[in-house]
Amino acid sequence: MEEELIALEHEDWRHFTRKAFTNRSFLAGALITAVVVAVALFSFAWTPYDVTKLVIADRLQSPNAAHWFGTDHFGRDILSMIMVGSRNSIAVALIAVGIGIAVGVPLGCWAAAKRGLADEVLMRASDIVFAFPALLSAVMITAIFGPGIVNAIIAIGIFNIPVFARVARGGALALWPREFVLAARASGKRAGLITVQHILPNIANLLLVQGTIQFSLGILAEAGLSYVGLGTQPPAPSWGRMLFEAQTMMTIAPHMAIVPGLAIIVTVLGLNLLGDGLRDVLDPRLRRQR
């Protein structure tokens, strides 16, 4: 029995990899994302220059051999700042997705298992959260509780909760009437155990796809908050913060704005492609028409 299951999983994995390697979206997205993550990890070990060191003599240099992406108004190397800033973007978005999953998925699964009043209350509550434009509320939260990276993570994370609750609920509702769940109920398992053993493994794909999408939205949100000064605080380098500082330098040093913007675009594009690709590969029923 056990061996059969392992064999089956093995087969699934081969099926997955075969489809994944023929899906261009997935390949491109996975490659870009891997590079961004690698750069972030690599920055812990090495950056071309020290991002905390101000070298005023070298300020506002256009891209050149010594500074591939140029320098900023304090003479800091922009490539190094982009590398270190990527940690920030990834960490904020990742933790915010984690908050959404940790709170939203149990809520959604609980609503799907209970149905009735619990379900109704949860759905209406998520309607109310959705009525707050996410960015506006993030601005309000960080403004009231003080700007900073932790509050930015919380502000972005709160809006991930109803998203994951809805995805988990929708997926779970479709599974509860299925035969294998019925069999589990007939054998006397309780709802919580069924959810853990049978529902969660089967909605993992949905959550993974949604997680990728929320991850990319989180990167954009962090950049926006830092740009208006409510996210990551100096001196920690952050892509949004770099754009804010570039704004007044636009006429003399446009590269200061162009480079961090491209970093955001490449990262978000990679995650979106990865999400699209994953959706196609993991669940053909969800595939959009081409």
Added chain:
Amino acid sequence: MLSYALRRIAVVLITLLAASAIVFAVLEIVPGDPARLMLGMNAGEDAIAALREQMGLNQPLLIRYFSWLGGLLSGDFGRSYTYSVPVIDLVRERLVVSLPLALMALFLSTAIAIPVGIFSASRRGTASDAGVMAATQLGIAIPNFWFALLLVYVFAVTLRLVPAGGFPGWQAGFWPALASLLLPAIALALPQAAILSRVTRSALLDVMGEDYIRTARAKGLPANIVLWRHALRNALIPVLTILGLQFSFLLAGTIIIENVFYLPGLGRLVFQAITQRDLIVVESVVVLLVATVIIVNFLVDLAYAWADPRLRRR
């Protein structure tokens, strides 16, 4: 239709009430005494106490919530802590910037997205379809405030076609005022247009797979007539829903974009209020925007149900 509308109105009212309670509660737990803030550092304790009494800050929480809510409904948003003028006046003079900006962006994104979506769907699978889809992927990934900076650099700094920022006010004439909103509106519209054209394309492709389209084709109607008269009408329903949702993104988006262009809109007002701890202004603007979102989505739902009777039975 009427019973559907009434049911929806009840839900909308409850949502509005809950949303306003959340905003009120959030600002209630913020440290700091508004009376102390208004009077400054050197104010005496009895002056602060008197102002607290006058502002009704000593009343129980629930009473304050309902009197605040009642004020909102009658257009009395309270007085700004820093400017000592009615909040509604501040909001009104900023709204003449933000609302035209959001509407312009909405118009631009629709005007771009729907033709692009139709074009792409009608050439499904071709190189031009693939090109458009790649461009929309890129459009979604571009942060609008970065795109705004780029627009300023190209059109205001280098080419000097439009002002780089600021707002002359509508009294300076319609066209100068409109010109200063053009770049911000384009910056806001671009990512929304990218999303909307993808939605238009996939909605159209969904409809094109329906039986009645095959029937229309089979009876010999030209492909153009089938597309414009049969498919497009039905495809626009999901497009309308997304459009309603996008309105809230656009409103929130104006908050950041106004900072790029130094526009004296609601967004600038919120940021000034935040730095001055003028929380009653923050509270009012947030409630106003949330109410707008809820009401716009309600209107979209209603239009949806009016267009498609099958939806009324939910």
